[in-house]
Amino acid sequence: AESTGELRQVDNVAHRGASGYAPENTMAAFDKAVDMKADYIEIDVQRSKDGELVIIHDTKVDRTTDGTGYVKDLTFEQLRSLDAGSFKGEQFAGEKIPTFDEILDRYHGKVGILIELKAPELYPGIEESVAEELKERNLEHPQNEKIIIQSFNFDSMKKMDSLLPKVPIGVLTSSKAHTTEQALTDFAVYADYFNPSYGIVTEDLVDQVHSLGMKISSWTVRSQVAADFLLDMDVDAIITDYPDYVDPRKTNY
Ligand code: G3P
Numbered sequence: 001a002e003s004t005g006e007l008r009q010v011d012n013v014a015h016r017g018a019s020g021y022a023p024e025n026t027m028a029a030f031d032k033a034v035d036m037k038a039d040y041i042e043i044d045v046q047r048s049k050d051g052e053l054v055i056i057h058d059t060k061v062d063r064t065t066d067g068t069g070y071v072k073d074l075t076f077e078q079l080r081s082l083d084a085g086s087f088k089g090e091q092f093a094g095e096k097i098p099t100f101d102e103i104l105d106r107y108h109g110k111v112g113i114l115i116e117l118k119a120p121e122l123y124p125g126i127e128e129s130v131a132e133e134l135k136e137r138n139l140e141h142p143q144n145e146k147i148i149i150q151s152f153n154f155d156s157m158k159k160m161d162s163l164l165p166k167v168p169i170g171v172l173t174s175s176k177a178h179t180t181e182q183a184l185t186d187f188a189v190y191a192d193y194f195n196p197s198y199g200i201v202t203e204d205l206v207d208q209v210h211s212l213g214m215k216i217s218s219w220t221v222r223s224q225v226a227a228d229f230l231l232d233m234d235v236d237a238i239i240t241d242y243p244d245y246v247d248p249r250k251t252n253y
């Protein structure tokens with residue numbers, strides 16, 4: 001990547017919130033990210049059995065809560081009764097699974113929101129529901145609101161782009177097969193961001209993505225070494241469990 005010798009702007013994206021320090025995808029983790037001056041919070045959106053959009057990473061609740069079963073098979077009331085904090089430490093007991101509504105209301109305008117549609121193939125019509133929630137808040141023209149939507153499911157992102165043409169779209173992958181000239185050119189038709197795992201990031205890839213007019217955000221940083229590597233690669237954003245690894249000078253908490 002081209003080096004100007006000037007201080008580069010890299011967006012600091014708190015992965016599932018500041019999930020190194022607080023239970024992922026809870027208000028505790030998102031508030032911590034804001035305290036740590038992250039530029040964005042990253043959230044994983046899924047849907048309850050009765051249609052509520054909820055923030056949780058795994059398709060099952062087992063790892064991060066005291067419940068069991070698939071998110072899609074549980075009602076919102078059932079999901080909301082779970083403890084989503086204790087797995088990270090008893091001091092977080094009582095943290096709840098947030099709703100997409102709550103995240104938008106609490107954080108839009110305050111911190112950027114990188115919205116991942118997690119396994120949208122399990123939730124037919126979730127793209128329309130997400131688009132509706134954003135439109136209700138006039139966030140479908142988010143020039144200044146820092147809203148991005150991403151997924152590993154490319155068809156879902158094509159659909160999202162047609163529903164919300166002005167909202168930036170990202171494609172997620174950890175596959176080298178998606179870094180060919182042809183694959184990248186195809187993504188650039190509807191995507192504004194190409195978001196690879198850091199294991200497949202090279203200087204050439206960053207240059208190629210930029211020359212196709214896209215930005216590049218990479219994940220998931222869980223060590224200072226990984227953060228330093230991505231800073232070196234000149235990516236546009238770094239998605240990290242530890243916001244302080246990306247810019248220690250910003251840390252003030
Ligand atoms: O934002 C990128 C990253 O979140 C993708 O992987 O599994 O943590 O959702 P995952």
Ligand code: CA
Pocket residue numbers: 042043044116
């Ligand atoms: Ca994610």
